[in-house]
Amino acid sequence: MDSRRQEHLWKPETVRSTISDVARRAGVSTATVSRVMNRSGRVHPATAERVRSAVQALGYTPHLAARRLMQQRTNAIGLISAEIGGPYYAALLRGIEEVTARERCALLILSISSLNYEDMDMALPLGEHNTDGLLIFTNSLPDDIVTRLHLRGHPMVMLHRTPPSGVAIPHIHVANQSGAYAAVSHLLVAHERRRIVLLRGPDGNEDAFEREQGYHRAHFDCGVEVAPELLVQGDFSEEVAQASITELLRRGVVFDAIFAADDESAYGAVAALRAAGRRLPEDVAIVGFDDVPLSRHLTPALTTVAAPIQAIGRLATELLLDQIQQGTPERLEERKLVLETQLVVRRSCGCTASSSE
Amino acid sequence: MDSRRQEHLWKPETVRSTISDVARRAGVSTATVSRVMNRSGRVHPATAERVRSAVQALGYTPHLAARRLMQQRTNAIGLISAEIGGPYYAALLRGIEEVTARERCALLILSISSLNYEDMDMALPLGEHNTDGLLIFTNSLPDDIVTRLHLRGHPMVMLHRTPPSGVAIPHIHVANQSGAYAAVSHLLVAHERRRIVLLRGPDGNEDAFEREQGYHRAHFDCGVEVAPELLVQGDFSEEVAQASITELLRRGVVFDAIFAADDESAYGAVAALRAAGRRLPEDVAIVGFDDVPLSRHLTPALTTVAAPIQAIGRLATELLLDQIQQGTPERLEERKLVLETQLVVRRSCGCTASSSE
DNA sequence: CCGATAGGTGTAAGCGCTTACATTTTCCAT
């Protein structure tokens, strides 16, 4: 056994030292060690020094789970989210981290890929036990879990999602309908397109629903009828959108513009169109939604509805931190924030050079 | 007080019920409740049912921190990372989640924006207390913390980073040098470029260092001298790269190609070149590194060294899970994996159409 | 010289949970 240990460099003997190890080594009680670790209560400088060197020697780190059991604060907030990785996500995160960095609190992210959580009944790995509050940015987290967390008094903010009815959680949205309205109107009025494909977002998604409403309202206000075959699935996904548009092309459906419910699906549309040899924006004008950073670099540069993504992240985090620090504010149930969107005109809609880029 | 409660819909009274609340309500001991919750030990079906309905009624959820104190498993792994949000990151995550989904374990991500952690001495919010193992993908996490975690026997895998010396942690890399060598050789040999700018990665970054070596070795093997003014900072950042190239242009430095240490900096270079009216790839050929999904869509499509990003994520996670399940494998210290890279030739280097796209 | 005061430290009671072990109940072979 001992000879084996020589063979390898440093097979760790898994020595996780506890507070009492430190106490013993420093010749004090655990209480004193704790006081030194937390800078709470008064400790004689000499003693403190002895403790500190014992900590050093033993490589001691407090066990956060145990600590959490006693204290109330974690100094961390959690973000529960699906679809980590997309470009939208990057901007959101930037907004969130802007605040967490300033407020010196850690950000823990739980990625719920639908597969991952749905069927396993294990407890949520992010919650009261390791965060002081939660940012919810997914539809995959069932309403009843949200409700339960809220009932237990865990601070939360929801992004792009309305809380279950009767549950007073602040939530942040963007002006989807007016944004879509502006985009589609632009296509209808400025470019006189009449057969505009809608690349719909996922079913059941609030944003998708509202954007679709904007699409219809714009048509209605212009007195243009919407042909049902123009409404196809985009699912906020490049692949799905590409397939949908390809299929439309194959079936010989005529259209002169596309309104994509998000930029990703716009990319898919561009790929499909290009593969079919259609000219952009002459043959088909295209407008997206979100204005993720890339869209500017696309060729042609994508006209799209800018959502203040980073601001959403910032705001949500600030709202959450407020809740954590000041407890539940008054009239919280009215805290529905809707951030304005803005049409960013670039080339893909058929407009010529603009100031941007 | 009571009248106030009527005013609002449901201001939660913060009732977080514990296991003993459930036990009391079901008329059993906490042990029995625990057994029901964990499906461990035998419990009379009728009792179990009573417990379950008490759980339901109270909206009870076990406190994971307390549970963690007793059990050893969390069923979650952690990913500690900087620069969440980049396109590289998305692919990596896909690889990781592929495995976590399959193995039914949760993924907790800790984003260390340099600001965030550096100066605050608070304990790492991800560690033995809430994960069974850690994926380390950042240079910002100091060596001594890594070492300590390892000494405490916490399973880890490091990505794109060599563990501190003497510490036997498996680590995964890509063949940076040979990849860079292939890319630069292609520029030198196939396209006869002679003044190739190097957009260097961040100082101290291992990948950056090795790619730079590949750049030099390719020049050496071709008998081409490297002009020092061609080595400029790219920092794996679009902005920095754009600034560097713009500056080069301003100073009138002559060059006919660029090797960017990663795709992001290649984008910056493209922007700078285009703003200056240079033609791509005729005036300046450009090659990147990583092959993030976007690079194919760039105009001109970016020639780049493909790193098997998703595979890295998958492999790393599998390695970690192995460690967790089987304990420290034999001869672990030799676990250095290097995944091959491959030059993907598209348009930006000056080659004409290829099979891809 | 004494009680008051304050700094420094230890004691021990939990936080919410799991689990080895003890105890009681059930039920079947005899």
Place this chain on the structure above:
DNA sequence: ATGGAAAATGTAAGCGCTTACACCTATCGG
């Protein structure tokens, strides 16, 4: 019936930490 194995449940000892409280020393004004 009845002894005893098997099933069901309870008891209580922690996991590693924090913190109210008690205790002990100096220190100091009166």
